[in-house]
Amino acid sequence: MLISEYYAILGLPVNSSLEEIKKAYRKKARLYHPDINHDPGAKEKFILATEAYDFLIESHNRDTVDEQDYFRIVEEWKKYRQERSRKRAQYYARSSFERFRNSKYYKSTRILNISTIVFNFVIALMVLIFTILGFILRLRNPLPEDKHPPVFTFVLLLIISLILFLVALLSLKSWTDLNKKQKMKK
Incomplete structure (x- = not known):
């Protein structure tokens, strides 16, 4: 998946700020969490939003990336982080939204605490x-x-x-x- 697709999943323009990424993820997580949204595709959308958030947060602090480095980063991401991100999202999708909202992962998206x-x-x-x-x-x-x-x-x-x-x-x-x-x- 391209980096622009990860931004699109969260409904953001490319090169959005860290705060915008966190805010968009919170909105999407609340919208698609299976405990709240009972649509058949909500769980998959929740998992994709979590995957996009993980990738964008991980790659956000890196300096500008040329095309070759970008593809290398994407491959590393797919090997080491994507599966972990999906497992975490599946775990949170099975739990209640209240439990998810009280998790460290969800709380890390808060800007004001x-x-x-x-x-x-x-x-x-x-x-x-x-x-x-x-x-x-x-x-x-x-x-x-x-x-x-x-x-x-x-x-x-x-x-x-x-x-x-x-x-x-x-x-x-x-x-x-x-x-x-x-x-x-x-």
């Missing part, structure tokens, strides 16, 4: 604390050449930390809304 949100909050908090403590220390122990406290730098760093908090809050809201929608569908 709670650990990212916590990390954003920690970074925002660190910037805020260091900004305030740094400004207080600078006021208490001014450098001899500084006649005025560095208010501009303080305000700039304070704004940056508030923006980071806002981003973290928005991502938390987005994550909670997404989880609410998924729970409502159950």
Whole structure:
């Protein structure tokens, strides 16, 4: 199978980003998982989507590939990964969608997760604390050449930390809304 066919299976243009590949796979997996879609061809489409996702993720981080390297990569893929990918997809196709959705494999397609949100909050908090403590220390122990406290730098760093908090809050809201929608569908 050509690389363009793998992109087509996921409904993507060639050279899509990693995030687009993950998002498209999640959509196709949800659409074709046999636990949800009882059409006769759904299982095979689910397996093909999983195979396409595995191949595209594996080959996405490689540098530009010339035609000869491409065919070599495809052959390696067919020998070592395709069968494994199909077996994994068949296993997930036999399991319930809920079990599949809770698997590490499906969770790896998530772009936004709670650990990212916590990390954003920690970074925002660190910037805020260091900004305030740094400004207080600078006021208490001014450098001899500084006649005025560095208010501009303080305000700039304070704004940056508030923006980071806002981003973290928005991502938390987005994550909670997404989880609410998924729970409502159950």
